Amino acid sequence: MNSKSIYTRLYALASGTLLTFFFQTASAQQGVKPLSLNEAISLSIQNSKQLKVSHAKVDQATASLKEANERQLPDVSVSGSYLRLTQPNIDLKLKLGDNSGSGKSESPKVNQAAYGMANVSIPIFAGGLIQSGKESARYLAEAAKLDVDKDREDVIQNTIAAYSNLYKAKAAVALVQENIRQSDERVKEFSNKEKNGLLARNDLLKAELQQSNYQLALMDAENNLKIANLNMDIMLGLPDNTTLQVDSSTFKVDNKVDGRGVAEFEQLAYQNRKDAASLSFREKAANAGIKGAKADYYPSLAVTGGYVAAYIPNLITITNAVTAGVGVKYSLSSLWKTGSKVAGAKAKLAEVQANEEKIVDNIHLDVYQSYENYLLSHKKMDTYIKAIEQSEENYRITKNKHDNNLATTTDLLDADVANLQSHLNYAYAKADALVAYNKLLQAAGILESNNK
Numbered sequence: 001m002n003s004k005s006i007y008t009r010l011y012a013l014a015s016g017t018l019l020t021f022f023f024q025t026a027s028a029q030q031g032v033k034p035l036s037l038n039e040a041i042s043l044s045i046q047n048s049k050q051l052k053v054s055h056a057k058v059d060q061a062t063a064s065l066k067e068a069n070e071r072q073l074p075d076v077s078v079s080g081s082y083l084r085l086t087q088p089n090i091d092l093k094l095k096l097g098d099n100s101g102s103g104k105s106e107s108p109k110v111n112q113a114a115y116g117m118a119n120v121s122i123p124i125f126a127g128g129l130i131q132s133g134k135e136s137a138r139y140l141a142e143a144a145k146l147d148v149d150k151d152r153e154d155v156i157q158n159t160i161a162a163y164s165n166l167y168k169a170k171a172a173v174a175l176v177q178e179n180i181r182q183s184d185e186r187v188k189e190f191s192n193k194e195k196n197g198l199l200a201r202n203d204l205l206k207a208e209l210q211q212s213n214y215q216l217a218l219m220d221a222e223n224n225l226k227i228a229n230l231n232m233d234i235m236l237g238l239p240d241n242t243t244l245q246v247d248s249s250t251f252k253v254d255n256k257v258d259g260r261g262v263a264e265f266e267q268l269a270y271q272n273r274k275d276a277a278s279l280s281f282r283e284k285a286a287n288a289g290i291k292g293a294k295a296d297y298y299p300s301l302a303v304t305g306g307y308v309a310a311y312i313p314n315l316i317t318i319t320n321a322v323t324a325g326v327g328v329k330y331s332l333s334s335l336w337k338t339g340s341k342v343a344g345a346k347a348k349l350a351e352v353q354a355n356e357e358k359i360v361d362n363i364h365l366d367v368y369q370s371y372e373n374y375l376l377s378h379k380k381m382d383t384y385i386k387a388i389e390q391s392e393e394n395y396r397i398t399k400n401k402h403d404n405n406l407a408t409t410t411d412l413l414d415a416d417v418a419n420l421q422s423h424l425n426y427a428y429a430k431a432d433a434l435v436a437y438n439k440l441l442q443a444a445g446i447l448e449s450n451n452k
Helices: 003-030 037-047 049-070 129-195 201-236 262-272 274-297 334-403 409-443
Strands: 032-035 075-084 112-125 243-246 300-312 316-329
Touching (some): 037 129, 037 201, 049 129, 129 201, 129 243, 201 243, 201 409, 262 274, 262 334, 262 409, 274 334, 334 409
Parallel strands (some): 032 243
Antiparallel strands (some): 075 112, 300 316
């Protein structure tokens, strides 16, 4: 084989290897998606099944409003028939003249008939039933729109919580991996010392046991990360194999309350909470429902008009028969049947009013609890920062003592575990503080306006 052929094969092999490496790298990176919190919120709103259900309810309420408005429009009906008849016995009381002069009359032969009519009815008064129906439907449509706004805030808060859980899962994996790296180095160091007779076999086994425990902890952390990642993929409408990269700068530590007290947040809640506003519209709709129920006590009045045409061969032809007038309808049974309808409408109003009183208490408790939880999250972060400083210093001192045979291996391993736990606690506290702050905004009814 000549040298030119050898170079050609080597070039082809190298090219194939590079292309394979390129495509593998590209495919490995294809499923990785950097994700900011705002992008996550936007995608979750677009793909939320709950919001789709809420929007469908708005469409239903809007259709009901249109139907209520159309009740005041004229009712127009057109009907007609063509009939074939047997040979009926017709005895006309109005005697027909006999052309033959015999004085006898002969009944006409009728075997078919046709007629058509058109009627128009324009309601004038229905005891307030139409107007109260329009009013109730309008208020319910507004309440349905406010329910969408509330559900949207629930989706935003759930997305923030899921985003924080994903951050916590990734932080746990990273910290445990770092501890495994340090544990591997410690096992190697202890193994060398044990071989040289500088360390007891039991101390090496303790280090190896901790190494195994860290590996088990890593398995749990990676499993939690997969579940948290899949949960975010489902919420955002992304393929299940999409690996998400959260923005760690979102979880920076700062005091976002800016000196505002709980009373200020509670006042904001009474002004901006969508669930409270929705109940207010439902109360108005319930009042309109009472008016509609009482409408049965009154008669209904309408302007009517019509046109009739008929043709019966050998008997009669009717054209241009136009009718116009006023129609009145009243059901006497409404005197004893309407009371139960009114009582039902009043009970519905009482239920809405009770829910309004209930939501006032819920808002007071929700805002207070969310505010205290937010303050607590910041206090925890301050404590965990000190705990990290203390655990790192404790580990440094304990390691120095252990290197000088002044501390046991158990003391060293315990110090290492305490150091890992302090870092985990701080990472979790940062994520929990973000969730607590946005929960406070949700309780105050201003979550969506602060995440645009």
